[in-house]
Amino acid sequence: MVEAETLLENLSPSYVIGDKGYDSDALRKTIRRLGAKPVIPARKGTRRRRYDKTRYKLRNVVERFFNRIKHYRRVATRYEKTDPNYSGFLYLATLVATIL
Secondary structure, three states: OHHHHHHHOOOOOOEEEOOHHHOOHHHHHHHHHOOOEEEOOOOOOOOOOOOOHHHHHOHHHHHHHHHHHOOOHHHHOOOOOOHHHHHHHHHHHHHHHHHO
16 A cells, blocks of 8 residues: 555545445545545445445546557557656547547
């Protein structure tokens, strides 16, 4: 969960959506401290937690987007060594993936 907390550090989201692998009390406290609501279902075998099922179902839209841009080999394999060049190709792949 250390990386998830690091990613959330400088953000101010309304909701944080994650799959069952992110179900932990520590991460939920971090999300609430940011003023956001966690949308994370409980793992199997743990106590049940309430979450917004409608928002959770929208998670697949983001996953499908990442799948589409990974079809561009230059983005998926990170051929570019510098951040500005990689960002440029990422923006280009995003543009083409959303148009097609």
